[in-house]
Amino acid sequence: MKTMKNWLLSGLLFMVVSTVFSQGKITGTITDGQMGGSLPSANVLIKGTSTAVVTDIDGKFTLTSATESGELVITFLGYETKTVAFKVAANKTQNLGTIVLSSNSESLDDVVVTGVVDIAKDRKTPVAMSTIKAAEIQEKLGNQEFPEILNNTPSVYVTKGSGGFGDSRINIRGFDQKNIAIMVNGVPVNDMETSAVYWSNWAGISDVTTFMQVQRGLGSSKLAISSVGGTVNIVTRAADKKEGGTLSNSIGNDQYLKFLATYSTGKMDNGLSASVLFSRTTGDGYVDGTKFEAHNYFIGLGYEINAKNSLQLTFTGAPQTHNQRFTSPTIAQYRAAGTDGEPNKRYNRDFGTYNGEEYSFKSNYYHKPIASLNWDYQINETTKLATVLYGSWGRGGGSSAVGSIGGKNVYTPAGDLRTPDGQIDINKINAYNSGQAITLLDGTVVPARAGDAGFGGGQVNSSGSGISKIASVNSHDWYGGVISLNKKFGQNFTFDIGADVRTYKGMHYQNVNDLLGAGAFKDNSDVNNPNRYLTGQYASEPSGNPWVSTSYQQRLGFNNDGKVNWVGGFTQLEYATEKLTAFIQGALSNEGFKRIDHFKYLSTDPLSETKYENILGGNVKGGVNYNLNEQHNVYVNAGYYSKQPFFNAVYPNNTSIVNPYLTNEKITGFEAGYGFRSSFFTANVNVYYTSWKDRNLRQNITSGDNAGGYLDFRGLSEIHTGVELEMTAKITDDLRLNGMFSMGSWSYDGNAIVNTYDVSNNPIGAANQSLYMNGVKVGDAAQTTASVGATYKVVKGLSVDANYRFNDKLYALISPQNFTSPNNQGSLELPSYGLMDAGVTFRVPVGKSEKQNLNFRFNMNNVLNKLYISESRTNTFAKTQNDFMTGGAPDVAAYNAYQATLYKGLDPNNQVYFGFGRTWNFSVAYNF
Template sequence: MKTMKNWLLTGLLFMIVSTAFSQGKITGMITDGVGSLPGANVVIKGSTTATSTDFDGKFTLNATTSTGEIVISFLGYENKTVKFSVSGGSTNLGTIVLTSNSNELSEIVVKSSVVDIAKDRKTPVAVSTIKAAEIQEKLGTQEFPEILRNTPSVYVTKSGGGFGDSRINIRGFNQNNIAVMINGMPVNDMENGSVYWSNWAGLSDVTSAMQVQRGLGASKLATPSVGGTINIVTKSSDKKEGGSFASGFGNGRNFKIQGSYNTGKLDNGLSASILLSQTMGDGYVDGTQFEGSNYYVALGYSNKSGKHDFQLTVTGAPQWHNQRSTISTIATYQQYGRNGEPNIRYNADNGYLNGEEYNIRKNYYHKPVASFNWDYKINETTKLSSVLYASMGRGAGASASGGIKGKAYSDVVAFRRPDGLVDYDKIVAYNSGTPVAIAGFPGLSQRQQIGGVYQNSSYFNTSSNIVDYNPQTNVNTSGISQTSSINSHDWFGAVINLNKKLSNTLTLDFGFDGRTYKGYHYTVLNNLLGGNEYYDNFIADQKPVGRHLTTTYDTDVQWNVFKKTDYEKISFNSTGNVKWYGVFTQLEYAKDNLTAFVQGAISQQGYKREDNFVYKTTDPLSSTPYKNITGGNVKGGANYNINEKHNVYANAGYYSRQPFFNSVYPNNRSTVNPNLTNEKITGFEAGYGFRSKFFNATVNLYNTTWNDRYLRGNPLTATPTIPANSTYTEFVGLNEVHSGIEFEGSSNITERLKITGMFSYGIWEYKGNATVNAYNQSDNTPVVGYTAATVYMDKVKVGDAAQMTASLGASYEVLTRVTVDANYNFNDKLYAGLNPVNFTSATNKGALELPSYGLMDAGFSYKMLTGKNKDKSVNFRLNVNNVFDKIYIAEARTNIFADDNLPTTSPALPGSKGTYASNGMLYNGVANVNTVFFGFGRTWNFTLRYDF
């Protein structure tokens, strides 16, 4: 018995010793081939030994066996099994790359149920997600929405080319009809639905991920998502301690510097993050210099029980930038180019003043946003998420007011130097009384004084322009000034959502969405440009005497948004008030392979207009009551996972959307539109998804009908009885149908080579004919003979966005952490923007199709690990956009065809007959009298970033 005990003790000791000697440390880093994946789960197969990666994607495991396998899993990626063998007490598995199997965002990033993020193989909507690593690497000096260029049915242009002046279309709908959400907050302008990307120029620095939900989307709010929803999720304050410094430069003397730091979550539950950046440059287009800043501060607190999580975020991007607002004809770009090629950098607003470059068109704005998020886990089945937010926008767009001898500053002849730039010195000379030669007028022109001074105003002193309320008849008295149209606002809102798990299969959301908005719209005087005073006679209480003003205001960015200045306002002064109250609910079912939802929302918008310029203060119309309009939506869908690889989904929805403010009160008057009606949007969508280890793909079919669209058109053509610019037009019964197919796919050919691609083809057309009414600008009365005129729009193509897009991209890791990538983007079926008033003939030619084009982008990345523990890094990135310097038309505003006959008296070819084609007036098959914006040529930028 004693011998047996000795053997048992010896055996037990041997096992303990063997186990001790077989223990070892396993380390490694998990990435997606582009950036690290914090929070990935790492477990030793067949055991309970597990850990998760830190903020840099690194992990450490203590193994109890010398060999085995680890299994790595991360939401949205394929699980990966890796063999290990421990020798010498430790082993480093190096960098392990996971393959994406979805467009899903990590739940580590998205905490609040206020943020409606679509989940792959669950939420039945068409969705694409761009993660922070890709935004950080590839955006470079591009505009923020341009990172979405390679997603299906998305068309992005830089428009005039000024800093932040880009715009985006989804499925043929412009950004006024695309909901943009930041951390669950709606940010579309409450008066007109616009999104001005220059106000959000700093978002790219603080975004964790950006998700595009095409179609009616997954948002529970009653948002204007006719074409889609862009969800932007910013960084939170509870990231791991660390930070970064970055500096970048590019063509056009573009320079940017940035620094950030995160405290990480402290023992007391507090956390903080801060980011500051500054950017400046000359711009690609001539005369579009810019300067912008960005600040982001986030404070967080999470209690130990995990029941409460608070996030306070303040961010803003004060900026100024010169613009290219005047759109020129192709012939004008050619005139100032070489050898018949257009000068795509030409800017008809740019010029010289006192020997220095000067542009009268300038945008300056500061729109800080503060939000307070509170997530309260009431119990295991109930969660309350709330966000309170506030925004105070301050700024304006500077332009020109008035004219000289009936000519605007941007006239193609009157004030042009031989190089095509505006001769602002000549304008100043004329304004101050010096005789000057003005093209188009014989001899020297000299200004006359009024009341002993050189008086500027908003009038051109010519019957061919807007009705002249200041009855000056001498064309030698008018002048040009720089003025700014102020569009400031105060905006407050709240979104509250209660999420209740009713059972293992049913979850109910119920919430409230409230917003209040006050927009301030008026004009101020910036520069008399040599004149002595400014005469304004637009205040009803002060007519007919008017006011003589000399005070000017600078065009600097207002950093302090709480500062109030008592401006002397000119031309117009109105305040738009919008109140929005809405409730929403959603019931979601999830069991096994089936998820389904139905949701609905109802809202009431109230519109109130105040105006003490057009109306006397005693007039009831100087302050209207609220015009309340009810709208809402209902939508539902289902997703079924056939197996681990295949899933199908479908959704449908209906929106009754309230009109925008200028539809309720047209033409800046306080009388309610008699033709007011809600716009009706009906959408259907179906899709199929495939997920495998090496290949992921999604195919979507959609159909969206947009009825009773409100659209304001251009003035009627001038006639002997209708002065130019004295009318405006509105369209009734304008309907559109947008249908199409979309494909998006990616493949990891090897661990080093990744291929991505997309294709979309749309059929976007007007449906049926509509009617147009014309009104006089002065009092909104109908123009006799132009009431309910038919416009023949049926089957006319919707313009302003490419209806066929495709892209193909590849990324290859040449050496460890050395990557090259390239992407080719192709656009076809691009039609010019339309004005339906041009379609009064049943035999119209439809929309003008522009030439197709393709662009190649390329990049190079290198990440060098530094520090004692290799836990820091220096990152190098080079981007080259439009590698082959392709010249292409990105958008057009007119629809003049090559086989159209020249006007009887053509200013281009006086006395000529025939068509534009027969007279050789073409560029790439397009009549060169069309007004267009060309896209940018080759641009590049280089960034150096240190992460610690």
């Protein structure tokens, strides 16, 4: 018995000693097979054990193995799981080097229900795409607008627009964001009447984005959406995100301040999970008079019912209010507001000082939450059903000044209602509205006006006398659903079929924000109730309640509803082998438009409520990708869209009469590409051709006496062609480079028709004016772009990065008056420009696990403080000597005087927006 005990003790001791001496270390670096960057927080597990670690910020890992050989299982959200064999001697270290993971959207089940999210897969889906991960967004975005993270993507041009918070805009391959499909978790968010996207309504989306993918061209979405230029797929954080949270604080130029808090429970044993986020952002704005305040909230709840069924409920919104620069000043006005002939790029003509406080006539306020319920049902091994039901409730609008004093409004070019420094003289406006005589800036005396007898002799504003701040409200209720069935046949075929149903009601009217000293506003716009005296004043700020009623509002100016119904079906067949992927896809949709006008028509008039105008549309597209080997792949795709026009093209001039020239827009696209992948270098190159015929376009008038009016174009046709290159290189373990180049040729094809209307929808000038557009360059976006950037890891946890981008062949927006003759000068080309951005990241571990750390980030944008014009609203060419002819000879003195007013060769009367100068932000985040 004693002998047996000794044997047992000896054996046990031998096992312990053997275990200790057989331990070895395994190290390596996990990188992104698509983008060439490191993957922090990737999971590395020894198969068959509970031994696991996560990679650090540099993608590196070290773990200890109790066995000499085995396999590592490496996983990372959005990438294929990879198994790597190892063999390590006792007390030794095996370095596995760089391990590359390939992207795979199927693994995004951990984020959202992917059956309705069409994410392109590298070396499989035959489309041009670029993917931006959450880490890059959170690091480099800083206090920029959300779309600006795409500025280094081929054929993408992003500007801050007029410069207000959330007023940025994006253009892909020469197409504006009304013709780019913006998708959040597979749900289309472009406005159903105008297809517009206002980024201020999504100001907090960067805080909850897991990753964003840009598909240029017709894209891979199965829905019949407005992806003429491309598709932006935004995938947000999930309820079952790993347990942990973040507290962060950011500061920046012009009093920028942001606080953020987030926490996720992770998936619990009972299958439940939750994720919440809240943030608040405030600032004065870079442009004068553009203060803002924005909040963001996100609530995600998940429940894994069983192995086959899971639910995800998300609710997110971003109530905000911000003052704007709506009118685009002329170059001469920027220079007059500057010093030594240099433009004051911050100059804003839309605000003033009132009772010692900043007061803007142009305020935007909105709260547009979206709720979605996703259900994923794995019917069997080959069949799955994905469903999303969603709703969106928008409440808010934008304000402006209405009325005049002594025949002058706040935008009269002479500036009679302004202070000497160019601000709107709001105190003087208040004095006149209150019944006092005032003296204009030019010395003209405007006598006190008499009170309105209909209002007890009190002071009353109207569109013709007195100036008020009013808001144009554009609220909506929107409900929809997408259902998709995915079925696999054998090893190679996959079939998808589904439906997309939406219903939308937009409520459009005006109300009074501020009477500015008057007792009421007299309005005659309602033919059913003329001569109304409105005393209600409604603040230009969002309600925290997204379902707040709007029925009590006193309305003026216009009051109409737009209803849009959408019923669509789609199907796709895909064939896939290890090397070859091919698909063909088709979609058909019926879109119905209905207009209800409460003011323009008597309630007994049939035009007060139209019937639905139903229009069929759809698309068909297909493509093939072939992987020549592990490094090389090629692809082609083609497609055709018959796209329904926007609501304002169905009912032009804001009337209830259907456009007699109504026709679908036709888009044809072709694309071919080549990709190269290795552990140290990646590259994509592609060429494209897009034809867009019978385009309808509405363009706002943003300056002059007709500011607030608009232009309606019809019959526009365009041809867009180009080549794009995107690449990354891993020079060393610590140095990585990235670059891109794109060159487009975007021109109008044939001629077009335009009609012009003022702010009250009255026609201006000749009807159906012909425009000679053939061969004219499409404006509003740079046709040639390039960038180069580098990231260098100085020491563990510390890295620096810099990027330089260049924009050329940037043309002005077309001004119709410049194209009424076939002998026009074409599009006005703006000066090219280049900008440098830079940043520093420093991460410090503060706990026992890798996820506990302090992260410091400093960003500086436009490091060199470059002064540049980002866009022009007008197309006015500089005059020549022939324009100064007197008596058969040029007036040289007058010509030379005019030449002195030019700015970089541009006529001083062009209405432009200057880009921002040097800006910065610094953030500290505690991750736990």
